[in-house]
Amino acid sequence: MEVHKGLADVVVSETSLSAIVEGQLSFSGYNIDELVEKDASFEEIIFLLWNSRMPSREEFAQLQHDLHTHMALSESVIACLKIQCRQNLHPMSVLRTTVSLLGVFDPYAEEMDERSVYIQAISIQAKIPTIVAAFARLRKGLDPIAPREDLSFGANFLYMLTGEEANPDLVRAYNHCLVLHADHDLNASTFTARVAASTLTDVYSCITGAIGALKGPLHGGANERVFDMLSEIAESDTRDVAGYLKTKLDNKEKIMGFGHRVYKTEDPRKKHLKRMAKELTQEFGKEDLYDLSCEVEDYLLKEKGLIPNVDFYSATVYHCFGIEHDLFTLLFSMSRVSGWLGHVFEQKREATLIRPRSKYVGPVNLTYIPLSEKETIGGNAQ
Template sequence: MTSTKGLEGVVATQSSISSIIDDQLTYVGYKIDDLAENSSFEEVVYLLWNQKLPNKSELDTFKAELAANMELPGAIIDHLRSYDLSTVHPMAGVRTAVSLLGLYDDQADVMEEQANKQKALRIQAKVSAVVTAFARIRQGKDPVKPKKDYGYAKNFLYMLNGEDPKDIEVEAINKALVLHADHELNASTFTARVCVATLSDIYSGVTAAIGALKGPLHGGANERVMEMLTDIGEIENAIPYIDEKFKNKEKIMGMGHRVYENGDPRAKHLRRMSKELSKVIREDKWYNMSVKIEDYIKEQKGLPANVDFYSASVYHSLGIDHDLFTPLFTVSRMSGWLAHILEQYNNNRLIRPRAEYVGPKTQKYIKMEDRK
């Protein structure tokens, strides 16, 4: 029995939700390029959960149900107000608040298929409100209630800022939500499936997944990208900064990806949005700096940008606080986690791998009085 570090190359389950084959990402067989350019986030969520794109009637109903379930219980808002917002990282706050939602759901431990689908809908609706409420409360503002006639992306920006967003801003958030919705058996998705494979409840599964996404090697990468761009400051500093990283053998966030050999197919869509948005806010240095860094690292190390690299400048251009980048990732990836949780429940087997033991063998027990 031989281990594989990081489970790299290990096929742990079968799934019909998303695939990465020959550097092409698909959701239920649909290419990510087609979905990113044509679909609303709600269409993609419906696709992931139901294995088919909705017709107009199905989509209208689904969008209405999401909007109707978006408002948070007052107890959750009171809980968010109780945080010491000077020390709490948003991902820790979101993780705890999402877990707390389960205490206010009288169906939390009902395991029938229809009950789980309804819980999935409520969780997907409310996670957007959790993130935006956290952001506003720490600014000393009241949470904003969603509008039932707004789509998911538009409602996110409306609840975050308290004003109607521009069309290009809605387009950018919708595209980001679509691109981040699922990504095969990534670390947080695997965590969710391991958790619910014990037949734990759906709230436990998504809370465990949020904990995994919080790490800088997973969901936290785009926040670190923006920290890097801010440290660089001006475009003429970019190459010397990267050379110093190379010299010190430091990891550069947002570059390369374990499962793509020739580049992340999602990155180009956010690269285009970064270019457009940086022009809108008249701060194109963030886009230009990103392009210069990507081109240089590709030339020097053969590593192209991944989706996190350009999402950083997109979110910055939208005025989103840098430490909210990963919570926004959570809002999107929640759809994929829930799809995988539902799939796991429908064909469950406890996930219990083995470990290759490398510790000492055949040691002899020594009585206390004889130990040195």
């Protein structure tokens, strides 16, 4: 049996959602560069990933209506969020548990017909921004802010964080982030969602599992670790980028935000995030953070040939939104859930259980000795 560590280069499914071909990323045939440069809305991308086509005006309006209808949280969910506002509980654990609770409170969570599954998906997609914003406020002792029906998906989230409408440039930048992070081939969290969906379990279970996978520092959690690294360098007495990174590399420590299993020359999402990082740091007077990020990028490229992935500059961009760094991966989740749900739909239609094999490398031909026949020392079986 040939073993592919980490399933590297193993193709396990077909999809019409996203593709990485010759270093280019596309969603159902639309190049990611064009979607960002022409300001495609995140709501359009949700529809695209769920239907493999762009919406008509009527379909777009209906999707917006459905999202707004399901965005508010019940008092029961808010009460559960308050309970989770304690130290040493990672916000991704809060999101994971709260999404699971949505299924507990949904009387139709076990229904598998097409309409019920769609409503479950809409509910999850719509409520995650509200969950994140409510939690961000509750842990500061502030009351949650209800969503508004007249704001877009991204604008609503930024509004629910502060109670004030964000400026159009910030909304546009956040919409770009949502589009860029929406889907990405068969990454770890998406694969987790598809494995769960292949068992024909409910949608809430699929997404709860995907969130658990995204939490890991080798996946979505990397952007949080990137900001920790930048902060350590910036707050040091010497601000010695080369010395800091050399020590990390000499100690065989992984540099978060660099390297990619698929991309070898450039992550196509990076250039957009780097541009946004430059623009936003200039707007908010945080140019030093952008300059520091560029120094880190230049050093690692020169010394190790390492390239930034989507997580590296997204950390700087998210910081400019005024969001605490331990919430960065939750922002990733708000976007990526659209892709997860698209893959759940696709996998359920395929109706094939994902069940790989493993190669056994443990001991063989051992002889079992019953406990009653083993020698005892001091009355204890050995």
